[in-house]
Amino acid sequence: MDKKFDSGKKRSLKARYEAQKIAFAPVVFQAVRLLRDLNILKVIEAAGKTGLKVEDIAEQTGVSSYGVTVLCETGLSQDVLEMKDDCYIITRVGHFLLNDELTKVNMDFVHDVCYEGLFRLDQAIETGKPSGLEVFGQWPTIYEALRHLPAKAKQSWFAFDHFYSDTAFPNALPHVFDLKPKSILDIGANTGKFAIQSVLYDPDVHVTMMDLPGQLAKAKENIAAQGVADRISPYPVCDLLDPKFAFPGGFDAVWMSQFLVCFSEDQILSLLERGKDALAPQGSLFILDTYWDRQQFEIAAYCLINSSPYFTAMANGNSRMYRFSKIEELILRAGLYIESVDDGLGIGHTLIRCRANDK
Missing domain, CATH: 3.40.50.150 (Vaccinia Virus protein VP39)
Incomplete structure (x- = not known):
């Protein structure tokens, strides 16, 4: 068999690609979040199947052409956007990122409540204490801290919980x-x-x-x-x-x-x-x-399992x-x-x- 077509090699390449997605996941998360929060996804979706060029997106959102390019290319790599004739078009993944309440609640919660604190997940696992909660102040658990969290973090926490x-x-x-x-x-x-x-x-x-x-x-x-x-x-x-x-x-x-x-x-x-x-x-x-x-x-199990590190790093350890x-x-x-x-x-x-x- 021609090794170029070896199925084991193909599986290894796919697995290696999946590994890179994990390695760059924090980068992709923040870039895609900004695609949403800077209204880039919104104006692209409004353009329909014809899509928009970088310059048009920049004009409609007030984001520089450089910023639009950097963010949209990350979106392209993650199947959030696709490109046709130099125009960006929103994909079904991008549609859910923009419009799905489950996705919005999860993304806001991860960014506003968990993101900075998860950097200390290793300490939390080692000590059994919510080491990441220190980004908000000195509290034994997040439950005592709730009233004192920054407004955006408090809003996202309750939105997630409710x-x-x-x-x-x-x-x-x-x-x-x-x-x-x-x-x-x-x-x-x-x-x-x-x-x-x-x-x-x-x-x-x-x-x-x-x-x-x-x-x-x-x-x-x-x-x-x-x-x-x-x-x-x-x-x-x-x-x-x-x-x-x-x-x-x-x-x-x-x-x-x-x-x-x-x-x-x-x-x-x-x-x-x-x-x-x-x-x-x-x-x-x-x-x-x-x-x-x-x-x-499977989507529900995935969301639940990956909520556990929040409890470790932020809630109570x-x-x-x-x-x-x-x-x-x-x-x-x-x-x-x-x-x-x-x-x-x-x-x-x-x-x-x-x-x-x-x-």
Whole structure:
């Protein structure tokens, strides 16, 4: 066989090319982000199939011809743009970069929250602490820092968090309320969105929100704006991770949404054990989260897996996006059993309903 056509050599060349994409990934990311943020993709898409020359793009965007050339050629290399008769035309990849909400939320989050801090990922892995968070200040975890982040970083963090959670709440509520709970403990209540949706869904339920004082301050503003403060109570806690801190008890349901992924395995076990103890007899503990091994589409698993380094470098240094099997193991170790599992809520959430073995 002519070695020029050797399939092994072709596979090696393709693999080597893929390796170079990884090596230059940070460069490509920033260049493509600017193609979006400087409106270059927007004016090219508006030109349709005829595309635009560099000079026309420069005139319409106010970016120098040099800048347009540098950025567009990177876009060309990454199939964001294509060229015909010296005119740049947007590709389907470029269209999604410009118009797809999932892509926008992920790109903004990576740039505004994670990018600088990920330079210290090696330190975070070595120490088990979020070393990258130092780019924003001296905080033990990002959760205490949220109120103090720069405006753009704060906006992108909440947009990322809410994009993944908000779509799942309407699908999850019927599963929670088919048991007709009168009292719910919302652990890690964040901005109060679940609590608000719960009391609007069922006029007879009362929700207790348990979170850091700073988080609850924002939640209380949102609750007051909805006029439902009489059925939602804040329960501020300075250290949810203190294993000696007992949660308030007697609740028909305990709710944890996108919460457990914020902690290490040992911390999750402690939270589940104390969550179990907060249940009234026959009460249920609900866990709503995204597990990369339960996703229907590869794109979802890819996004979830590659969110884990954020938790390492920026959030707390010891958590990650978990596989379902790991959370299942911890649920059983906490003295709970799984009563039901519902996949495909929102854009890829799984709702786990648990009950205590001794209740």
